Amino acid sequence: MIRYGGRETEEKMPKVEPFELFYDRYERWFEENRYVYLSELSAIKYFIPNGRGVEIGVGSGRFASPLKIDVGVDPSQRMRELSSKKGIKVYEGVGENIPFEDGSFDYALMVTTICFLDDVQASFNEVNRILKPRGYFIIGFVDKESSLGKKYSLKKEKSDFYRIATFYSTQEVIDLLEKSGFISYKTVQTIFGDLGDISIVQDFEDGHGKGSFVVIKASKRAFK
Amino acid sequence: MRRDLIDLLACPICKGDLIIESESISKEEGDEIIEGRLYCSRCKEYYPIEDGVPILLPPEMR
Numbered sequence: 001m002i003r004y005g006g007r008e009t010e011e012k013m014p015k016v017e018p019f020e021l022f023y024d025r026y027e028r029w030f031e032e033n034r035y036v037y038l039s040e041l042s043a044i045k046y047f048i049p050n051g052r053g054v055e056i057g058v059g060s061g062r063f064a065s066p067l068k069i070d071v072g073v074d075p076s077q078r079m080r081e082l083s084s085k086k087g088i089k090v091y092e093g094v095g096e097n098i099p100f101e102d103g104s105f106d107y108a109l110m111v112t113t114i115c116f117l118d119d120v121q122a123s124f125n126e127v128n129r130i131l132k133p134r135g136y137f138i139i140g141f142v143d144k145e146s147s148l149g150k151k152y153s154l155k156k157e158k159s160d161f162y163r164i165a166t167f168y169s170t171q172e173v174i175d176l177l178e179k180s181g182f183i184s185y186k187t188v189q190t191i192f193g194d195l196g197d198i199s200i201v202q203d204f205e206d207g208h209g210k211g212s213f214v215v216i217k218a219s220k221r222a223f224k
Numbered sequence: 225m226r227r228d229l230i231d232l233l234a235c236p237i238c239k240g241d242l243i244i245e246s247e248s249i250s251k252e253e254g255d256e257i258i259e260g261r262l263y264c265s266r267c268k269e270y271y272p273i274e275d276g277v278p279i280l281l282p283p284e285m286r
Contacts, residue, residue, distance in 0.1 A: 013285055014281070014285060071232075073280075075281065075285075080277060084276075084277075089225070089226070089229060090277060091225075091233075091277065091278050091280050092277055092278065092279045092280055092281055093236055093280040093281055094236075094281060094282075094285065097236035097237060097280075097281070097282050098236065099233055099234060099235070099236040099242075099278070099280035100232055100233060100234055101231075101232060101233070101234045101239070101241075102234075102239065104232055129239075
């Protein structure tokens, strides 16, 4: 049986350490990989609907801010300080126990967050709960089976951030979404080729399997 | 946190309604609570507001 998330014996604590210690390096990545970031943002933006949104794992607000999402949850204090400065109302919390009322949002976003969750299934259940009927869940992540996903997995132990990460394939994420009751998936992909070679905002394409960064849009059912 | 945002919040554990514990508020700026405490009337758990941010982690994760 495949277990998504941490080992049974692991203590369930939010994985905040690298974000607390290396927050300046985290921020620098976005500057040094500006067009990678903008390509990811462009693919995510394509799926963002109207209405009230929330980002779970909002981090420093690099995605929420340009997407006009003004509510976020994050367990890292350093990250919250940065996103608060961008005008986002941030709550200290985790994806597995989201502190919002049922049916509060038209859509929820998670970007490069699922790899840091202790329990992806519990988090998807929580996102389903806080969405309105027919609400949307948009997830951006590095596909484990892509060239970048394979590279990150190989170098995982050497990375202060990815050492604690668990990567997923697009199919694994879709399976988890289905178990949480989501329906009607659409995917787009971007980040083609090596990160160092990306010097323009890349056009995203439908589907997955070629691009290293995949965005999935799923819907909550209209009725239970 | 802004007072009016309390309606959006729920207890991260039992999803009960959270209320602002008025007597716990030690610092306010306009309608922003800077230091204080939220209370879950269902499971009786407390959640601090520190530096304007509600700490809504389950107690064992704090």
